[in-house]
Amino acid sequence: MKAFPIYSPEEEIQTNLFKKMNVRVFIKRDDMIHPFISGNKWRKLKYNVLAAAEQHKNHLVTFGGIWSNHLLATACAAAYYGLRATAFVRGEDIVSDSLFMYRLYGMNLRFTDRQAYRDKRDLFEKYFADDNDAYFVNEGGSGILGAQGCAEIIAELTNEYDAVFTAAGTGTTAAGLLQGIHEHQPNARLHVVPVLKGGEFLKQEVIDFSGGLSGFDMHTEYHFGGYARYNEELLAFISEFVSTTGILIDQVYTGKMLYALYDKIKNGYFPEGARILAVHTGGTFGILGIKEQLNQYLSDKQAQADSHIKAD
Secondary structure (H helix, E strand, C coil): CCCCCCCCCEEEECCHHHHHHCCEEEEEEHHHCCCCCCHHHHHHHHHHHHHHHHCCCCEEEEEEECCCHHHHHHHHHHHHHCCEEEEEEECCCCCCHHHHHHHHCCCEEEEECHHHHCCHHHHHHHHHCCCCCEEECCHHHCCHHHHHHHHHHHHCCCCCCCEEEEEECCCHHHHHHHHHHHHHCCCCEEEEEECCCCHHHHHHHHHHHCCCCCCEEECCCCCCCCCCCCCHHHHHHHHHHHHHHCCCCCCCCHHHHHHHHHHHHHCCCCCCCCEEEEEECCCHHHHHHHHHHHHHHHHHHHHHHHHHHHHC
């Protein structure tokens, strides 16, 4: 299997807040690995693709929602490696940028209702039990193989850190980071920010996927109402962060994780001198799911600024 190039530097973010609180914050730019197979999406696919090749299977079958970055990454990765790809998509076929991209990369889409979608193994067996070329990839690439890929993030680090922050949807990325920390950065503490409401259950997922490891903190109060939910406060944070750092983030994962990190720093959660790493898990094209809402927010913000200028 041909090599997949990895470029994911550690960049320091400097703000007046960090200077005031005397902490240093870096971001692991996994979003720069590839425009579409980026962040933890590639990390979680890597060993699944290798396993498929070892089993002489050339058809990746996976699962996701209409705006799934995992589906986009899988479609592109399959095209890159000359594989077929099929996705069971939760929802109905609508006009969307994401569905267009999946199809452009050659992915076959099967739309299914929420009830049928719950049992992914059953869907796979129903349609692909007789297909010896088909390889099951769980939603989001979650599982032991996905965690194995994410553990390599820590092995790549060039700096030592006191804390590592990550967003969590299934717990796979956090589990991999925990494995990597135990092996390569034993003095660091992992901080996990679930992006869905009621994310306490992810604690056990992290433990299970990591092989029973412990030593991490869960910050469950930053879900903004649930998975893919947001409010004006989060939109304001995202627009400020993007416009002042030049780093694109999304409202589903990295935006919520960074909001949590900034909030913790602002409230003195970390001691002076702390070195903190935030893992950018890619998926920036998720921002297209709220482009109209975000554009309206930015337009309203500009109108307010213009009105103040006229008043002065």
